[in-house]
Amino acid sequence: MKKTNDEIIKDAVDQLMEMFRSGKLPERVAFSIIHRHPGDIIPSDSWSIGNRILQMLQGTTDARGYKQWQAAGRQVKRGAKAIHILAPMTYKVTGKDKLTGEDIEKIIIKGYRPIPVFRYEDTDGAPLPYDHEYRPSQSPTFFDVADKLGINVSYRPVAGKYLGKYSINTNSIQLCSQDAIVYYHELAHAIHATFVDLRVYDDAKSEIVAEFSALVLANIAGINGFEAQGFDYIEHYAKKHGHSSIMQEIFSVLNEVEKIVTTVLNVSENELELAAV
Secondary structure (H helix, E strand, C coil), rough: CCCCHHHHHHHHHHHHHHHHHHHHCCCCCCCCCCCCCCCCCCCCHHCCHHHHHEEEEEHCCEEEHHHHHHHHCCECCCCCCCEEEEEEEEEEEEEECCCCCEEEEEEEEEEEEEEEEEHHHHHHCCHHHHHHHHCCCCCCCCCHHHHHHHCCCEEECCCCCCEEEEEECCEEEEEECCHHHHHHHHHHHHHHCCCCCCCCCCHHHHHHHHHHHHHHHHCCCCCCCCHHEEEEEHHHHHHCCCCCHHHHHHHHHHHHHHHHHHHHHCCCCCHHHHHHH
């Protein structure tokens, strides 16, 4: 008999809760991390660290000028707003080397000027080399959900202290790992943002909701081995609340987790296939 979505979710939650209660967690699985591609595939790789941080704060790891995007076979979307990086304004001065007495030239920075650039996520057109380089050969189960909900997902080399990142401002997900669990975590954040305001929502609780939702989705998809990392992750944020009991934290967010997972199952084309198992 085909299971309902509620039964699928309940089975997954019960199994995970029993693992956490008993401490019988599967052996850890290492995350696969996408490393930056060598060469000049992404022009911003040669930017200063300050400018790379500026673009990351805008939810991208690839930003270019209007003509640069045209040269790459892509067009900036109508209405897209530029972000700005800072280019130094310099001039040369000559002087004497204090040790050798030789004439030398120095480059002096007298200020900075803003340079408008556009995010990859705000362009359309030809695929870029890294589109194929970083995207997994087989998309994870429930990958169709993001597209149907209007959430842009891109795979990028690791560019910070995170494997995945959801941006509320751009409603987009960046993934620096091909592991499905990372996608599920960020997808949970994106869906969570549709019924709570994450800008004022408790950060620690938000991470617990996303991680346990990701573990439930992984369980439903038949992906195992990430439970130990998930347990440690949730425990870390539980301690931020001053709670020693991870179970207490999980019970407090089950309603939100169920709402997120239910949304995924209702939207995904994988629903019937999984429900029939």
